[in-house]
Amino acid sequence: MFEQGTVLYEIWVSRWALLQGLGVTVLISLLAIVLGTILGVFVGLVLVYGRWVSRFAVRMYVDFVRGTPVFVLVLASYYLLTQIGIQLTAFQAGLFALVVFCSTHVGENLRGALQSLPRGQTEAAKAIGLTFPQIFVYVLAPQALRQALPAWINTATEMVKASTLLSVISVAELLLVTKQIVARTFMTLEFYLLAGLIYFLINYAIERAAKAAERRVALPS
Amino acid sequence: MGYHLNFGAVWRDFDLLLSGLGLGLGLAIVSIFAGCWIGLVAAFAMNSKHAYRRRIASCYVTVFRNLPPLFIIVFAYFVLPRLGLLVGKIETFILTLSIYGGAYLTEVFRGALLALPRGQREAGLAIGLTEWQTKVWIIIPIMIRNAFPALANNFISLFKDTSLAAAIAVPELTFYARKINVETFRVIETWLVASLMYVAACYLIAAGLRFFERRLAIPR
Amino acid sequence: MAQPILRIENLHKKFKEVEVLKGVDLSLETGDVVSIIGSSGSGKTTLLRCVNMLEEFHQGRILIDNEEIGYSGPQHKARKESEIARQRAMTGMVFQQFNLFPHMTALRNVTLGLTKVKKLTVVEANAIAEKWLARVGLSDRSNHYPGQLSGGQQQRVAIARAVAMNPKVMLFDEVTSALDPELVNEVLNVIKDLATEGMTMLLVTHEMKFAFEVSDRVVFMNQGRIEEEGPPEDLFRSPKSQRLAEFLKSSKF
Numbered sequence: 001m002f003e004q005g006t007v008l009y010e011i012w013v014s015r016w017a018l019l020q021g022l023g024v025t026v027l028i029s030l031l032a033i034v035l036g037t038i039l040g041v042f043v044g045l046v047l048v049y050g051r052w053v054s055r056f057a058v059r060m061y062v063d064f065v066r067g068t069p070v071f072v073l074v075l076a077s078y079y080l081l082t083q084i085g086i087q088l089t090a091f092q093a094g095l096f097a098l099v100v101f102c103s104t105h106v107g108e109n110l111r112g113a114l115q116s117l118p119r120g121q122t123e124a125a126k127a128i129g130l131t132f133p134q135i136f137v138y139v140l141a142p143q144a145l146r147q148a149l150p151a152w153i154n155t156a157t158e159m160v161k162a163s164t165l166l167s168v169i170s171v172a173e174l175l176l177v178t179k180q181i182v183a184r185t186f187m188t189l190e191f192y193l194l195a196g197l198i199y200f201l202i203n204y205a206i207e208r209a210a211k212a213a214e215r216r217v218a219l220p221s
Numbered sequence: 222m223g224y225h226l227n228f229g230a231v232w233r234d235f236d237l238l239l240s241g242l243g244l245g246l247g248l249a250i251v252s253i254f255a256g257c258w259i260g261l262v263a264a265f266a267m268n269s270k271h272a273y274r275r276r277i278a279s280c281y282v283t284v285f286r287n288l289p290p291l292f293i294i295v296f297a298y299f300v301l302p303r304l305g306l307l308v309g310k311i312e313t314f315i316l317t318l319s320i321y322g323g324a325y326l327t328e329v330f331r332g333a334l335l336a337l338p339r340g341q342r343e344a345g346l347a348i349g350l351t352e353w354q355t356k357v358w359i360i361i362p363i364m365i366r367n368a369f370p371a372l373a374n375n376f377i378s379l380f381k382d383t384s385l386a387a388a389i390a391v392p393e394l395t396f397y398a399r400k401i402n403v404e405t406f407r408v409i410e411t412w413l414v415a416s417l418m419y420v421a422a423c424y425l426i427a428a429g430l431r432f433f434e435r436r437l438a439i440p441r
Numbered sequence: 442m443a444q445p446i447l448r449i450e451n452l453h454k455k456f457k458e459v460e461v462l463k464g465v466d467l468s469l470e471t472g473d474v475v476s477i478i479g480s481s482g483s484g485k486t487t488l489l490r491c492v493n494m495l496e497e498f499h500q501g502r503i504l505i506d507n508e509e510i511g512y513s514g515p516q517h518k519a520r521k522e523s524e525i526a527r528q529r530a531m532t533g534m535v536f537q538q539f540n541l542f543p544h545m546t547a548l549r550n551v552t553l554g555l556t557k558v559k560k561l562t563v564v565e566a567n568a569i570a571e572k573w574l575a576r577v578g579l580s581d582r583s584n585h586y587p588g589q590l591s592g593g594q595q596q597r598v599a600i601a602r603a604v605a606m607n608p609k610v611m612l613f614d615e616v617t618s619a620l621d622p623e624l625v626n627e628v629l630n631v632i633k634d635l636a637t638e639g640m641t642m643l644l645v646t647h648e649m650k651f652a653f654e655v656s657d658r659v660v661f662m663n664q665g666r667i668e669e670e671g672p673p674e675d676l677f678r679s680p681k682s683q684r685l686a687e688f689l690k691s692s693k694f
Contacts, residue, residue, distance in 0.1 A: 067420030069384035071291075072395055076412035079402055084409070123495055124540035124599075128554035128606055129530030131523055138553060142544045161289035168291075168388055175292055188303050192296045196288060203287035219543055221588030 007190045014181045021177030022198060024091075028163040028173060031095055033156050036102020043103050044110025058107075065104045070162050073097040078169040094166040098159060105155045113147040114140060146217055153210035157203045164199075174198060230405040231414050234397070241394035242418055248315060248393065249380040253326075255319035256379070257372075260326030261361065267331050278327065285324035291385050293317050298389045314386045322379045329375060333368035334360075366437060373430040377423050384419070394418060444507055446471045446641055447492070447610050452501035454487060461487050462498065463665040469610065472639045476652035476673075479662035480688060485645045488662070489612050492643065493532045494525050505531050506609055530558050533603030534612040537619050539595045541587040547574060547598045548583040551605050559606065573601040577631050593624030597631055604635065611635070613644040617651075629655075649692050653677055661685045 011018070046058045065073065077097035081088045088096070117140060125135040167176035178195040182188050231238075266278035285293070297317040301308065308316070337360060345355030365372070387396035398415035402408055445468040454462040461484050469475055477485040490496040492503055494511040497519075503510040510528050512519055520528075541550050548570050555566035574583050577597040587595050596616055603611060613632065617625045629651050636642060636655050646652050652659055653673045661669040661676060661684075668682050680686045 064416065064420055067423040068416045069381035069395070069419060071384040071387070072398070072412070072415055072419060075395065075399060076416065079408045080412065118538070118540070120536055120538050120540035121542065124534075124536060124542070126495060126526070126529055127493055127532070127534040127536075128602065129526050129528075129558040130554070131526040134557050138557065139542055143542075146544065157287070161291075164289040164291040175289075175295065179295070182299070188299050192300055196292060196296060199289055199292055200284060200287050204283070207287065219588055220586050 007187060010181075010185050010187055010190075011194065014185075017177050017181060018174070018194075021172060021174040024171065024173040025160070025163045025175075026202075028091075028095060028098065028166060028171070029156075029160045032098035032102050032159045032162070035095075035099045036155075036159065037106050037152070039099060039103035040106025041110060043107025044114070047107060047111040048114045062104045062107055065100055066108070070097070070101050071165050071168075073101055074162075074165045074169065090169045091166070091171050094169055094171055098162055098166075101162065102155060102159055105158070106152065109148045109151040109155070110144065112151075113144040116147060117143055146219075149214060149217065150210065153206065153213075157206050160199070160202055160206070226410060227407060228410050228414070230407045231401060231410045234401050235414075237397045237401070238394055238415065238418060241392060241397040242422060244391070245380065245383040245386070245393040246422070248311070248318065248383045248386060248391075249376065251315050252318040252322055252383075253372075253376050253379055255315070256322035256326050256375075259319060259323030260330050263323065263327040264330035264334055265356070267327065268334055282324045282327050285321055286328075288321075290318075290321050290382055291388060293321055294385055294389060310389050310391050311386075314383075314389065314391055318379060318382060321382075322375065325375055325378075326372070329368050329371040330364060332371070333364040336367060337363060366439065369430075369434045369437065373427065373434065376430070377426055380423065380426065381419065445469055446473075446506055447643070448502075448504040449488070449492070450502045450504070452488070452491060452498055452503065454484075454491060454496065454498040454500075461665050462491070464501070465662075465665075465667055467660065467667065467670075469641055469643065471609075471641055473658065474636045474640075474642045474644070474656050475658045475660060476644045476646055476656040477660045477662055478646065478649070478652060478688070482664075483662040484665040485662045486614055489534075489614050489643060489645050492610070492612055493529050493534055495534075526558075530554070530606055531608055532610045532612055533606055533608035534614065535596070535599050535603050535616045537615045539587070539592070539599045539619070541595050541599055541602070543587050546584050546586055547579060547590070547601075550587070550598055551602045554602065554606050569605050570601070573605045574598070576634075577601045578627070591624060592620045593627045596620065596624075596628045600628070600631055600635075604640070609641065611640055611642045613642065613646070615645050615647060617646070617648055647692070649677070649689070661688070663688075 043058055043062065046054050047062070050058065074094050074097040077100075078090060078093045081093040081096060082090060121139055121143070122135060125139045130138070163173055164175045166173055167179070170176065174195055178191050182191050185191070263278040263281060266274040267282075269275060294314060294317050297313050298310070301313060341359055341363065342355055345359045346352070350358065383393055384395040386393050387399060390396065394415060398411050402411040405411070447467075447469040449465055449467040452462050452465040453460065465484075465488055467475075467488075477488065479485045487496055491498050492505075492510070497511070500517065502512070505528070508528070508531075511525055541547075542553070545553065548567065551570035551573060552563070552566040555561045555569060556563060559566075561569070571580060571583060574580050577600055579594060579597055579601070582590060582594060582598075587598070590598065600616075616632075617628055620628065625648070629648065632642075632644075632651075633655050644652070644656075656673050658670060659673045659676045660667055661680075661682070663682075663684050669676055669680065669685050676685065677689065680689060
């Protein structure tokens with residue numbers, strides 16, 4: 001089975017490169033999601049509760065980032081941040097772009113979720129004498145987070161997909177590694193199918209985990 | 222730091238950027254058109270009483286929604302020639318973007334189809350139209366109107382995804398921006414202009430589609 | 442004679458440039474049950490919502506147990522948010538749309554205020570909550586979520602949530618208007634019980650028969666002013682003002 005020249009042999013030979021590429025992909029995705037969510041929560045809160053000036057500035061930030069293709073964000077970040085002033089690595093520059101991108105999605109989702117809550121919730125909470133921080137923590141946030149969960153999972157899968165963009169700026173994630181292996185072995189179809197399968201499985205797993213999470217968090221009715 | 226903003230370098234090649242933007246728009250329009258056809262067929266398939274049709278459509282949607290678009294593009298670019306399909310870069314890109322977009326559009330149309338009252342189809346049949354006629358003259362027009370906001374969003378998304386064509390050297394906006402950046406070293410100016418062009422284009426498209434949606438709306 | 446528990450003095454309120462409350466005076470003694478009736482736009486709901494500062498007002502005073510609500514001093518200076526929150530705990534409000542917290546059980550809906558505002562321990566809060574849920578007839582539903590309850594049940598939980606805070610005045614804002622007809626009575630009966638036990642209540646309602654049965658006094662509002670005020674027999678049987686007569690006729694009382 002593992003004869004030289006067969007697919008399985010080549011996969012076995014390249015296993016470390018593939019695993020490393022996969023590891024980089026996972027690392028990029030995780031960091032982008034986590035950091036992007038932290039920043040995104042901040043963005044969302046400012047969009048809902050901030051003062052006029054802050055809201056305007058953040059709105060401009062979100063609209064500008066969302067109107068720009070994420071590929072352009074990655075390239076711009078790469079050329080800007082690795083050559084001018086701060087000298088980041090390609091990985092860091094690419095990650096920066098993804099974090100910014102993720103933050104705008106998370107921020108918008110959170111804003112939408114918070115603003116969709118009926119006004120009566122805040123009023124009822126006020127009526128029993130809760131202060132605003134209490135109202136946010138006990139009444140608004142739990143409901144908004146439940147509401148925003150599906151969209152957040154969607155954003156997470158988008159981050160996994162966006163990790164492929166870093167191959168263009170020479171970050172050795174799965175797609176670039178695949179390209180390199182193909183260049184060496186000429187087994188185009190096989191290795192691309194393998195990469196596709198891996199990407200599919202990652203996102204599919206996230207999707208299933210999301211459905212399970214949604215079911216667990218759902219309120220009985 | 223000594224970096225002086227000089228937009229002149231970018232301005233000189235602005236016609237290139239503009240042509241790239243135009244190409245991007247063209248790619249998006251063709252892809253959404255093709256994608257809509259695919260999406261409609263798949264949406265009806267997912268709703269059909271034949272289980273095999275449902276399964277095929279469902280697989281299509283699941284697979285292509287869970288794959289990175291850049292991956293699909295690179296895959297098509299490198300693998301299709303191996304399979305004997307020798308098409309140009311632009312054709313390859315349109316093919317992949319249509320299939321990718323089609324998966325998302327299937328979900329949009331499926332939702333619109335489910336939201337359609339069943340009585341519409343029955344009324345159509347009752348006046349003697351065939352299934353096909355009912356679909357074409359009654360169901361699909363209503364679906365498109367209902368799905369319009371989601372369609373508009375998808376179109377803007379696809380338009381932004383045309384930037385990926387630059388990765389296989391298709392001469393659209395991002396490709397030229399990169400070229401200008403590498404040639405002139407005007408990093409901030411190039412990318413600022415490119416971003417603004419995309420943002421402006423998306424804004425104009427959104428406004429235009431909103432206007433179109435109002436004109437298309439059924440008077441109440 | 443003791444000071445009235447609730448005093449509204451010369452209350453004026455504007456929405457943008459339109460004055461919706463044009464100088465309202467009203468007093469309630471402890472144990473009074475007062476119903477406010479009137480057509481939509483008369484300002485009755487706005488008046489109620491001013492009492493617990495869900496609406497602001499630019500002129501006049503509201504005093505609960507001699508404490509000025511929402512504002513202080515002759516300059517009508519607004520109080521701090523934290524003070525207003527504390528004052529809101531002196532009243533209890535039941536809303537037309539129930540507004541139960543959907544992510545909490547019925548029990549937790551009631552204990553939230555007890556633990557976070559009144560700072561009771563969980564054990565104490567649960568005891569009080571269960572007592573009140575039993576009073577409104579829902580002790581077997583205390584671990585259910587609002588999504589699992591009918592409209593009438595939800596509103597009864599809402600009443601328990603408000604009353605458990607031991608407020609000085611209870612405010613009811615058209616609490617049966619959003620209920621299916623067959624569920625209205627279960628809620629009205631709970632309110633009647635509370636009234637007979639001496640709870641001070643201010644109700645905005647469309648249920649004329651109910652207002653007639655349960656109130657010590659009825660207030661008729663029209664265009665931001667109180668037009669008539671008095672015992673239900675007087676107002677309903679021999680209305681003095683023309684508009685009240687027309688209103689009663691159109692309400693088929």
